[in-house]
Structures are given as structure tokens and as C-alpha cells.
Amino acid sequence: MATYLAFLRAINLGAKRVFPKGDIRRVAEELGFEDVDTHINTGNVRLSTRMRSRARIEAALEQGFARDRGFEVPTIAYSQREFAALAEEATAVTRPGLARHYVYLMKDELTPAQARAVESTSGDKGEMVVRGRVAHALLAPGYQDGDVDPLRAAKLLGTTTSRTLTVISTLAAKWC
Template identity: 50%
Template sequence: MATHIAFLRAINLGANRKFPKDAIVAAVEKAGFTDVATHINTGNVRFDTTLRSRAKIEAALEEAFEADRGFEVPTIVFTQRELVAIAEEAESFGHSGRHYVSLLKETPTAAAIKALQAAASDGEVAKVGGRAVHLLLGENYHEAKLTNATVEKHLGVATNRNLNVIRTLADKWG
């Protein structure tokens, strides 16, 4: 058995994409995963599985979520070790401003990373490591060009969490 952490994209937005924590747990368990737990109601779920392929885990969860909710829920899975590494990498940046992490479904190409970094405005930096994009924003973060939408435009399916959530999950589940 291995423990994984899944990050669900675009749930609990508006009236039609509701997915309460208890329903997430039930859907994950129904899909055959065990020792399921969630953290806050933004689509963070930990579980154990005998599956080894990340793609198979994501596909099984996405199928279960769509069957339960009636809408697609893109799901991005990391191992405990990968999550801890993302949190630790953040410390190396020494950034004191707003720090968000976009978690990617697939590893981006060098050309895609270059295009993302070119999209930044002054005071914004995108640091890409594997399937994590650290968005380091300045005081004008509310006007930032580096957003999860920008990440998705250049790098593909992603979901975003603030660094505090990433650290908390790494400490709690890593």
C-alpha cells in the first residue's frame, strides 16, 4: 500500500460544482481506495492504494468523481515524498510575498516553461520544478498576470493552492 495525495480542480465553485468533503471521501472509498481523509473543503484528499501508476490512480478517481457528481473533476495526484519536496523547494526561494503553487497534471516541456515565464509582469516570477509551479507574486498580487489560468494556458491542466496549504498538507500527510 502506498499513500497518495490528490488535488481536485474546480470544485465548490458556483452553484453547480458542489462536492462536499463527505461526498469526496465516499466516492474515493467507492473507487476502492482506503484510509481516506480530506483537508478543508477545497479538494485535498489523502488515501492509500495498491495501484502504482499515477495515471491509473487519476483516471480511477476522475471516473468515480464524475459518476458521483455528474461533472468532470480533473484530479492531480502526488506521492507523499513529492508533496514534501514541493514544500521544501518553496523554502529555497526566500520569497516573502504572496506564494501560490500550481500543481500540474503533466510535466511541462522546456519551451512551455519559457513561454510561461515570459508571460510574467514586473514583480512576478514563476519557478517550475517538475509538476509544481511556484508563483511568486509582489505587492500587486491582485493584478498578477501569473495566475493558474496563465499556467494552464501554457502548461496544461493545473490546480492552485496557496503555499500555506501545501506546507500544512506536507506536514500533516507527508
């Protein structure tokens, strides 16, 4: 059995997209996933499966979540090994003195031209760094606190969800 980490996009942000972590676990288990665990209530899920295709895992979860909730729940999965590597790289990419480090987890890898476009949004507010299916927003002191996309790069990333470097590091230590 392989272990994957799945990240749900745009849940628990308001009254209409509520998806408690107990319900996430229940649905994943009903779909046949095993060893299901969640971390905080923002859509971080660890699960084991005999499936080997990331696309099949994401599709099964998305379909099951939509049936249960009545709204789409984009899901982005990484193997345990992929996630451990991206967490290690995230720590290496960070810079001293940052105000925030957001890690965007992407469903699909960008083309080289798309990656260059994302990285070209870098400026006084911070720097965007793309590595595979991950983009890092390295935000400088003075960016507008509470703005998770001050560089306006998220719209260039496709289907994505973001976590702070702290959450990424915590999940890697807990699940990898």
C-alpha cells in the same frame, strides 16, 4: 500500500460544481481506496492504494467522481514522497516580501520550451518559476488582490490546480 495526495480541480466554486468533502471521501472509499482523509473543502485528499501508477489512480478517481457528480473533476496526484519534496522546494523557492505565493500542481510536466514560455510571463507583478510538475507564482506587492493569475501563465500550464504556499505547507506537515 502506497500513500498519495490527490488534488481536485474546480470544485466548490459555485452552485453547480458542489462536491462536499464527505462525498469525496465516500466515493474514494467506494473505489477501493483506503485511509482516505480530506483537508478543508477545496479538494485536497490523502489516500492509500495498492495501485502504483499515478495515471491509473487519477483515472479511477476522475471516473468515479464524474459518475457520482455528473461533471468532470480533473484530479492531480502525487506520491507522498513527491509531495513532501515539492513542499520543501516550494519553501526554498519563495522570496521575502511576497504578497502571495501560489503553487500550481500540474497533471503533466511541461516541455522545456513550455517551461520557458511560462517563466517568460514574469514581470513587475511577480515571477513564475517552473520545477517539474509544479509552477510557482511569486506575486509582488501591488498585484491585484483576488486575481490568482495576474501573470496570465495558468493557460500555459495544461491541467492544473493551485493552492497557496500556506496550504501546501500545512498538507505536508499533516500528511507527509
